[in-house]
Amino acid sequence: MGRPGPSGHSMSEAGQDILIGIDAGTSVIKAVAFDLAGRQLAVAALPNRYASGADGAVTQELARTWQDCARTLRDLAGKVEHLARRTAAVAVTGQGDGTWLVGRDDAPVGDAWLWLDARASSTVRHLRAGPGERTRFERTGTGLNPCQQGPQLATMAAIAPELLSHAETALHCKDWLYLNLTGVRATDPSEASFSFGDFRTRRYDDAVLESLGLTKQRHLLPPIVDGTEVTHGLTAEAAAATGLLAGTPVCLGFVDMVMTALGAGVHTGDPAAACSIVGSTGVHMRAVEAGGVHLNDEGTGYVILLPVPGMVTQVQTNMAATLNIDWALRLAGDLMAEVGGAPSHAELVGRIEGWMAASRPGSLLYHPYISEAGERGPFVDGNARAGFIGLNSGHRFPDLLRAVVEGLGMATRDCYAAMGAMPGELRLSGGAARSPALRGVLSAAVGAPTRLCAREEAGAAGAAMMAAVSIGAYADMNACIAAWVTPLLGPAEAPDQNLADLYGRTFPAYVDARRALVPVWDRMAHERQSRP
Numbered sequence: 001m002g003r004p005g006p007s008g009h010s011m012s013e014a015g016q017d018i019l020i021g022i023d024a025g026t027s028v029i030k031a032v033a034f035d036l037a038g039r040q041l042a043v044a045a046l047p048n049r050y051a052s053g054a055d056g057a058v059t060q061e062l063a064r065t066w067q068d069c070a071r072t073l074r075d076l077a078g079k080v081e082h083l084a085r086r087t088a089a090v091a092v093t094g095q096g097d098g099t100w101l102v103g104r105d106d107a108p109v110g111d112a113w114l115w116l117d118a119r120a121s122s123t124v125r126h127l128r129a130g131p132g133e134r135t136r137f138e139r140t141g142t143g144l145n146p147c148q149q150g151p152q153l154a155t156m157a158a159i160a161p162e163l164l165s166h167a168e169t170a171l172h173c174k175d176w177l178y179l180n181l182t183g184v185r186a187t188d189p190s191e192a193s194f195s196f197g198d199f200r201t202r203r204y205d206d207a208v209l210e211s212l213g214l215t216k217q218r219h220l221l222p223p224i225v226d227g228t229e230v231t232h233g234l235t236a237e238a239a240a241a242t243g244l245l246a247g248t249p250v251c252l253g254f255v256d257m258v259m260t261a262l263g264a265g266v267h268t269g270d271p272a273a274a275c276s277i278v279g280s281t282g283v284h285m286r287a288v289e290a291g292g293v294h295l296n297d298e299g300t301g302y303v304i305l306l307p308v309p310g311m312v313t314q315v316q317t318n319m320a321a322t323l324n325i326d327w328a329l330r331l332a333g334d335l336m337a338e339v340g341g342a343p344s345h346a347e348l349v350g351r352i353e354g355w356m357a358a359s360r361p362g363s364l365l366y367h368p369y370i371s372e373a374g375e376r377g378p379f380v381d382g383n384a385r386a387g388f389i390g391l392n393s394g395h396r397f398p399d400l401l402r403a404v405v406e407g408l409g410m411a412t413r414d415c416y417a418a419m420g421a422m423p424g425e426l427r428l429s430g431g432a433a434r435s436p437a438l439r440g441v442l443s444a445a446v447g448a449p450t451r452l453c454a455r456e457e458a459g460a461a462g463a464a465m466m467a468a469v470s471i472g473a474y475a476d477m478n479a480c481i482a483a484w485v486t487p488l489l490g491p492a493e494a495p496d497q498n499l500a501d502l503y504g505r506t507f508p509a510y511v512d513a514r515r516a517l518v519p520v521w522d523r524m525a526h527e528r529q530s531r532p
Contacts, residue, residue: 016088018080019467020244021460022069023256024048024094024173026114026280029065031072032460033080036088036473038484040456044075051111056118056372062100062108065173066180073242084245089471090234091227091463092181093253094174096191097147099156101167101220106179109167110160113152118373120151121382123158127151128380132211133299139205141293141303141312142194145376147319149195150212157217170220178252181242182232186225190254190305196221199303199312200290227251228307228469228477251467258304258313259462261285264429264453265485266313267306269478272424276412276442277458279430282321284377284415285313286423294420300378301418307466308477316377316415321408322432324368324386325352328404332397352401356437359402362502365389366400366407367514374521378418381518383525389513405438409445409503410510416446426450427489429458444499445507449492455485 018041021032029048033041046068050060077083097115102108113119124144127133137143144151149170156163171179175187189202196212198205203224209215231249239246253259257277261267266275267287277283285304290312293303302315329348336343366388369375374382388403416422426448432438433452443450455461465480474480 016086018083018086018088019464020073020076020087020090021457021462021464021467022072022090022092022177023259023457023459023463024065024069024092024177025256025459026050026095026116029068029072030457030460031069031076032457032464033076033083034461034464036468038461038465040461042076042079043457044072044079046072050114050116056121058114058116058118059111060114061111062102062176065112066177069177069180070238070241073244077243084243087244087248088473089231089249089251089467090181090244091251091253091467092174092177093256093259093459093463094172094177096172096255096257097149098172099149099152100171100173100176101163101169102171102176102179102185103166103168106183106185110163112173112176115147116371116373117152118146118382119159120146120148120155121374123151123155124380124382127154127212128299130211132207136208136211137299138295139198139208140194140196141199141295141301143298143300143302143376143380145380146373146382147376150214153217153220154213164217164220167220169222170217171222172255174253174255175222178250181234181238181250183235184225184232185222186252187222188252188254189224189226190258192221192224194302194304199293199305202305225252226307227253227466231467231470249467249471251463251470253463253466254307255304256459257283257285257315257317258306260429260459261313261462262306262465262481263455263458263461263485265427265451265489267308267311268481268486268489270425273427274416274423274425275427275429277430278321278408278428278432278438278442280321280323282318282408282411282415283315284317284412285315286419287311287313296418298379298418300376300380307469314419316418318368318377318408318411318415319373319375320368320371321411322430324370324404324408325432327370328401352435353437355398355401356405359398361402361499362406362506363399364391364395364403365506365510365513366403367510367517368404368407368411378415381521383521384514385521385524387517405441406445406503408438409441410507412442413445413503413507414511422446423448425492427453429453429455439493440496440499443493443495445503447495447500447504449494451492452490453485454488454490
């Protein structure tokens with residue numbers, strides 16, 4: 001399509017001035033239009049839908065996910081004039097981990113197991129005690145947790161073998177959408193390497209598969225495609241479903257965590273900078289050269305490739321971040337509804353700054369393990385649960401809310417401590433990062449200034465940046481970062497030193513408490529599991 005670009009790909013034809021980034025997150029699927037300079041033009045979004053089961057299952061319907069993706073693209077066309085003929089390329093990213101099985105004629109095999117699914121918890125405990133675990137960790141750079149496709153496939157083999165008997169390929173969310181857009185079964189180097197491969201070679205690794213007990217399932221793994229180097233054309237069927245033109249180049253992005261971090265400034269050439277994404281889950285990342293990765297003794301965290309030669313991100317992820325705040329606000333809303341009020345979620349969010357101002361810092365400890373899947377960073381424990389420590393009769397709801405927010409700050413510090421020294425600068429993305437009170441807590445918790453990325457849709461932007469490089473609009477990713485990312489980083493906000501000192505004194509108690517609670521969590525889990 002068009003003339004050859006500087007990277008060997010095709011530059012867009014005259015009049016093709018738009019890149020579309022698709023970001024299929026856990027709660028929302030979005031299609032975002034950008035111009036070639038990185039300016040956001042329009043967004044179309046739909047809520048994602050998933051179902052939870054009493055056994056810890058969290059699943060999502062594959063067909064519905066594709067239908068919603070196509071719908072967002074059609075809706076985007078209603079917001080951008082002549083979108084189809086102006087689109088130079090489409091890129092897709094999505095929620096990471098999980099298992100999306102397809103079989104004959106690319107038909108779904110059951111519903112997807114999402115990253116929130118907890119059914120692989122016992123499998124993880126078994127595999128972590130196995131003789132090949134340290135080798136697997138050193139190859140992938142990634143600690144085992146129930147979110148991941150490896151333990152989920154091993155669990156399926158044990159409790160639902162009929163799924164694997166009908167499956168031909170195991171995909172991730174973005175891979176499923178890529179299949180529907182292009183007709184190509186593939187995955188990207190980032191999810192391939194941290195699930196089943198070696199982050200140094202960016203390829204699958206047989207020793208990793210053996211350690212997971214999945215050697216016989218190797219045929220389920222799709223080919224690896226780097227979207228900065230290879231694109232596939234939109235099929236006629238996908239064109240009819242989306243309203244775009246058949247043949248439009250489609251780029252398979254990396255996993256959403258690293259796409260969001262790329263769009264939010266994790267890699268701009270400053271080795272002291274780090275990036276935290278404060279969304280439903282908390283993702284804490286720093287960009288390093290592959291040869292400089294620090295693998296901790298506990299065997300936790302992720303190493304996720306960047307779409308930059310030789311560069312990776314070291315990652316620790318909290319299972320739940322703003323889900324904790326949502327829980328606290330829901331509690332407040334339920335109590336207010338009991339006495340005749342019915343505040344919306346937005347109205348409750350609007351009260352957060354006032355509640356924070358009405359509370360005293362550091363008066364309570366809260367461990368933000370609200371997810372039923374427990375915690376995965378910087379430790380892995382499917383039985384971990386949230387809780388307050390230090391309550392007395394003088395505490396009120398604002399104190400509880402502050403403790404929840406401070407718990408997110410402590411969890412952030414806990415994650416960066418597992419990766420080495422605290423960052424010299426913390427770049428923030430995610431809707432909750434718009435809160436000055438939350439930014440202040442995070443800044444003080446890690447003892448570093450924060451910078452807010454003005455990019456509204458960082459995940460879709462990161463994917464679109466890969467498309468921009470793939471079609472030759474930029475010579476390489478560093479050139480694209482200089483145009484799309486660096487200008488959107490806000491001014492540095494220094495931490496409150498008194499608050500930083502307080503959190504520095506509080507943090508050891510936070511860590512001691514979560515370690516001491518392990519047998520309590522285990523006993524409570526045993527009790528839950530023994531109930532009829």
